[in-house]
Amino acid sequence: MAARQLNRDQIFELFSRLAEANPAPRTELDYGNDYQLLVAVVLSAQATDAGVNKATRPLFREVKTPAQMVALGEEALKEHIKTIGLFNTKAKNVIALSEALIANHGGEVPRDRDALTQLPGVGRKTANVVMNTAFGEETFAVDTHIFRVGNRTGLAPGKNVLIVEKGLEKRVPQPFRRDAHHWLILHGRYVCKARKPECWRCVIRDICLFKDKTPAP
Numbered sequence: 001m002a003a004r005q006l007n008r009d010q011i012f013e014l015f016s017r018l019a020e021a022n023p024a025p026r027t028e029l030d031y032g033n034d035y036q037l038l039v040a041v042v043l044s045a046q047a048t049d050a051g052v053n054k055a056t057r058p059l060f061r062e063v064k065t066p067a068q069m070v071a072l073g074e075e076a077l078k079e080h081i082k083t084i085g086l087f088n089t090k091a092k093n094v095i096a097l098s099e100a101l102i103a104n105h106g107g108e109v110p111r112d113r114d115a116l117t118q119l120p121g122v123g124r125k126t127a128n129v130v131m132n133t134a135f136g137e138e139t140f141a142v143d144t145h146i147f148r149v150g151n152r153t154g155l156a157p158g159k160n161v162l163i164v165e166k167g168l169e170k171r172v173p174q175p176f177r178r179d180a181h182h183w184l185i186l187h188g189r190y191v192c193k194a195r196k197p198e199c200w201r202c203v204i205r206d207i208c209l210f211k212d213k214t215p216a217p
Contacts, residue, residue, distance in 0.1 A: 003157035004209045008173070011155060015176035017203045018183040025182035027133050029053065034109040034134040035101070036060050038116075039069070039094055041126045047084045055081045066098035066107050093121025111135045125161070128181070138177040140168040145188025146181070152192060154209035155184075 006014065028049040031037040036056070044052045059080040063069050069077070077091045084090065097119040101107055109130065110116060116127035128141035142150070142161040146168075150156040156167030172180045191198050199205055200216035 003151070004154050005157060006154045006207065006209065008171075010207050011171055012173055012176075014153070014155065014204050014207050015172070015180065015183065017207075018187060019176060019179070021203050022183065022186065025179050025186060027129070027182065028186075030056065030060070032060060033064060034130070035066060036064065037134050038097070038109050038119075038122070038126075038130050041129045042094060042097070042121045043081060043084055043090055045090075045126070046086060051084055055084050066101040069098040070095060070102065090121065096120035097122060109134065111137075113139070124165075128165075132178070132181050136178055140165050140172070140181050141185075142168070143185060144194075145192075146184045148194060149184050149188045149192050152197070152208065152210040153204065 027037075029037065029040040029044060030053045031040050040052055040056055043056065059077075063072055074091050074095045077094060078087055081087045081091060100119050101109065105115070111131070111134075113124070113127045113131055116122050116130060117124060125141045125143060128139040131137040131139045132141065140146070142165045147158075147161055147164050150158065150164040150168065156164050156171055158164040158167055168180065176183075187204075191202050197210070197214055199208075199210070199213040202208065205213065
């Protein structure tokens with residue numbers, strides 16, 4: 001049995017309402033340039049944005065380029081990010097990706113998903129975030145929040161993140177494509193929560209196909 005899906009008019013209305021509620025959505029990660037954004041997104045895997053920001057605030061005052069990160073070194077980086085989950089592996093990857101940026105891209109973050117995913121510690125989701133946030137590309141980075149919202153609402157149901165991503169690429173209309181990723185992740189983070197979605201205050205409640213909507217407390 002095929003999953004229930006929103007139709008074209010419902011999808012346009014869904015994004016119209018999300019856009020009205022938050023006209024200029026942005027990532028909650030703090031960064032000063034494209035390189036710092038890339039590092040922050042790599043560090044944010046299985047960690048909260050707030051936790052990453054707390055660790056990177058002093059780090060990013062000291063480190064603004066790949067060369068400065070390499071000069072800092074892996075052990076010193078670990079000290080900066082030791083409050084973040086998987087910090088040992090992440091420190092190794094950040095140093096390695098910084099070296100790769102210097103060796104292969106003149107120290108600049110490439111505006112190309114394939115080139116990004118060849119960097120150590122950078123998967124498709126991370127590359128999509130960087131492409132969207134740094135360069136304004138119409139990419140859809142499907143994390144656990146967007147995967148949940150895509151399935152619950154009927155916007156882009158799918159059994160895995162790649163299916164949901166492809167569904168979003170196909171179904172999200174203009175003029176919402178560039179900011180759709182941010183609207184959906186923020187909606188999943190603060191309203192359409194995993195354990196107890198706050199349906200009573202959801203601006204798309206009447207459009208959403210989720211059957212088990214929660215009543216007001």
